[in-house]
Amino acid sequence: MALRDVVIIGSGPAGLTAALYAARANLKPIVIEGLEAGGQLMLTTMVENWPGFRDGIMGPNLMEEMRAQAGRFGAEFVTDSVTSVDFRHRPFTTRTAHAEFQSRAVIIATGASARLLGLPSERALIGHGVSTCATCDGFFFRGKPIAVVGGGDSALEEAIFLTKFASHVTLVHRRDTLRASKIMQDKAVSNPKISFAWNSEVDDVLDPAAGTVSGIILRNTVTGERKTLAVEGLFVAIGHTPNTALFKGQIETDPAGYIVTNEGTRTNIPGVFACGDVQDQIYRQAITAAGSGCMAAIDAEHYVDGLPQHVGDVTELSSEV
């Protein structure tokens, strides 16, 4: 099997920018796209904060362009998911259900996936009234009252988007102030179809036995009082969890599961780099993900350039690079 310079795991803004830079550096990167190919922007509509598009650009279009741009410089794509990695031996091995890739360097850009509340009733009703994707499922809630849980930009964006379909949107937030940016807050507050349930947590979703959502039970975080809110849909937008399960025991993560990076995008294993939301719990923007993807490609290029030609020699070098 051909030994590659770099395998990139993930195909959001971080992975595709890494692919673009790595391809232009002649590292002939192979990108394993993953189940959620294109990343979180694939589930958004208009992206208004990507520089260079004064009128905004649709998230899926932006990702399509990024992929084509990396492809133009020779990045290869594998439409599959990684099932396991071996970073203990060199060259590194990355496996999918159908293939195995060996490489001198690996760039991890697996991003983060939507987090759920963790209620059994919520899990039972996914696809039947509970959703984490407004752009996918909003259509089914035409003329119906719904709730959105969360307090960040994503929650407000979903709430505003859903007013196109729903009769009313209640935004449920466990505090009395929002984390979201001022511009999003202003948009939400001025929207006549959105109201707010402050200091409220979702205790339960009704009614798993009926197989549809008929309401949610809210608990006031200050008074402890419980009440039922009649809604026919619940959209969960309470943030994301980094996709690091694949690397457990091989790559150092922080207590929240994010990959720890040092001096740019270096992980605890020389030759393995991480970029984008999988290692960022502060900024989490498409543009910062892309920026760190560029950094990872440059770091990987320097690393590969410093390696001897014979792979067999590489093992002994590992602790000093």
Place this chain on the structure above:
Amino acid sequence: MASEKVQTLTDTNFDQSVLKSPQTVLVDFWAEWCGPCRRLAPTIDELAHDYDGRVVVGKLNVDENPATQSRYSIMGIPTVLIFKGGEIVEQVVGLADKTTFKKLIDKHV
């Protein structure tokens, strides 16, 4: 490009093609505007090819076939239902890889 092995299911042919089918039937509920559905499409095509003659693989557009969508309370797509003898035996909401679908199908073939 959808595989010709994938059946187009509608409100009209659903009973005959799915519920009364002697074979196991996999139904992909989808819509044009659903990004993840488009991403799932090649997997569905491959399954239709791999299980040709053994499992019926079909797609139902929820925009055009609201009766079937509401009959099964489909409120999120993509949703894949597997039917055997007119009953739902498996359900997958959201994206999943080919291996996952194969495991579920193989339980009922």
